[in-house]
Amino acid sequence: MVEKAMEKSRPLWDNPLQFVFACISYAVGLGNVWRFPYLCQMYGGGGFLIPYLIMLIAEGMPLLYLELAVGQRMRQGSIGAWKIISPYLCGVGVASVVVSFFLSMYYNVINAWAFWYLFHSFQDPLPWATCPLNSNRTGYEEECEKTSSTQYFWYRQTLNISPSLEASGSVQWEQALCLTLAWLVVYLCILRGTASTGKVVYVTASLPYCVLIIYLIRGLTLHGAVNGLIYMFTPKLEQLLNPKTWISAATQIFFSLGLGFGSLIAFASYNEPSNNCQRHAIIVSLINSTTSIFASIVTFSIYGFKATFNYESCINKVILLLLNAFDLEEGSLTADNLNEMKDYLMATYPLEYAQLVPQIKNCSLEAELDTAVQGTGLAFIVYSEAIKNMEVPQLYSVLYFFMLLMLGIGSMLGNTAAILTPLTDSRAIASRFPKEVISGVVCFVNCIIGLIFTMEAGNYWFDIFNDYAATLSLLLIVLVETIAVCYIYGIRRFEKDLYTMIGHKPNWYWKIMWAFVSPLLIISLFIFYLTDYILTGTLQYQAWDATQGQLVTKDYPGYALAVIGLLVAASTMCIPLGALVTFIRKRLKREQISTVA
């Protein structure tokens, strides 16, 4: 019997611009700001752009176009879309939803931290500018003395981090409040589906660029910014021979575009069927990469400023030490004559100088610039350290953390869309509950689980999720997606679909990339990751040691390794399980039909 498809008309974006902004808002995220500059620095400076752009053309654009086209054609979330491609592939959709679920659990914690820093920016002086005093007010807190005030603020006052993963500690109520606020903000944005999301993405997509431009102007005019820029852009072309460079470029393009989560499929499913997704795919991927490069210019001018500041402080400390030790006149030792004066003093007062030698640090600008940092360390420690030394630091601090918030919320909108679209598409759930309730339940569940990351050991769990929840699974998901579209659905059928949608068939570049190059790239990435995991043996993490004031490496305990295994298995196993379940269902149906007939 034919079922009547009683379908309300699917909500659409008000105009194609909303769709493009939504994709940009989702793809341009924190990774562009805190991962790309690090990779650029590690793998050859300006030379890194070569593998990066090659991978963009070989991998980024084709896969993005593929996902957008699938979503726009099938007009369903990830589960429905892959079911249409082939009923045995419903597992791929489920795997995407599971990975998105893991991601949204831990990603919003970053927004909570951004809120925390943002609220603390309304003080003079900034709370991370100075160390707090110890109990008898004769000096600064011991932990803060050993490390810097910005690191102390991050590790002690924000995270209140415990010395290891095993020491869980209690939930930090301040962080829990910020996390709740972050989820309320996300709920407000997704409450009405595309109607509300479509308006919000105008802000979340454009505001970060305004802030980046302000920071670019401010950053380039900072003292010492040029040092950072020269350091970054001097190409070290010998790094091109290092295979890790190419792998990092491929990985960065892959994860930066947010492929495989189902968010792009979800966004594209709300498009008009005749939307030119080819043009949009090219635009979005180009904007994403350009933003990465733009953000790294800003980051490196900030690096240069911070490194120069620290270098000059170091020199001034050495000068003061020598002035005090030898009672020389103020101003006789400057940065320029320091080396000659050091030799002179060593010759004239050999004994006293020898006593001082352990205290005299060798200040080096290169060493300061070489401290490559990525991730939360860059965003919350390095940047806040640079900001505290600027004029009117409160203004720059507010702008910067507001930008981080916009980037984070933009990505969260995509993540939640990836979870909600399949749920609202499924008639079983959507008919019983309005979408406000479904969104509310998803946000609430995520918020409760996210409280784990606000505990004292929360940052260690965050690192586990960040490193393992999405990496291997996504590679597998996208690999299956590409092979499914090219070989199971058939590339000719896909061509015809594209022809009906946008009016012209994709040319040979797209077809070659989809059929051969991208799958090969993903397979090699996959093999690399697996061998890397196997070769490293035990997995380790960085724990904060309060007594030393620095990070130390520790091994993961058994149950943490089990959780990692579960995270990876939960999503990857969905693919074969889905195929198996569908197969069994069809066998049962066929037996039913054959017994009836």
Place this chain on the structure above:
Amino acid sequence: MLRALLLTLSVVAIAHAELCKPDAQNAFKVRISIKTALGDNAYVWDANEEYLFKAMVAFAMRRYSSKSTTQISNVLLCNVTDRVSFWFVVTDSSKNVTTVPGSEVEAAIRMNRNRINNAFLLSDKTLQFVKITTTLSPPVESSTPVWLIVFGVVLCLIVAGIVFLIISGIRKHKKKNKESTERENLEEKVEVTLENGIPCEALDIKAGHVNGVFAADDERFTSL
């Protein structure tokens, strides 16, 4: 007569030299960084400034012990270097040729540190008494942390937005229900089901099996 005077003077000078020398008992080293503090407005450290310093130390001793016996001549300075740094001791005129205990001097200086700093337009860092630790001023703390106030404001705004959107959504839903029930009462419901903009009726002519292999429930027909 003259010889006796000379003798006493030299004895006093030697005694002073004995009392005030680097690392002497109850002696303190002072380090002054005028150029760092004042830059272009830096003054030169000369005998007048030394006199002022002796006066300030005497003032501090008087204020601390509340007996007006300390004179400027009781404060001895020595070993002035280019840095500018020097040593000083405070002698006790009541007991001949002895110095006031270091703890008293330290306490007196601590109590009047602010006055001494201001006399020289310097700060705790630029007028440094080596071995006398300063009491650091605590940062200004308001009763309610500022961040909670900002948090409260933002939270109220967001919750207001959510409540507004939910209520307007419920109202719209109710209005739509009322309208649809009105329409039901007025006319016969004509159900037009749409598939990609094409009425299903036109496509729904065939009555037969749907091939289960292709999950045709969701099969989309390409638009015309």
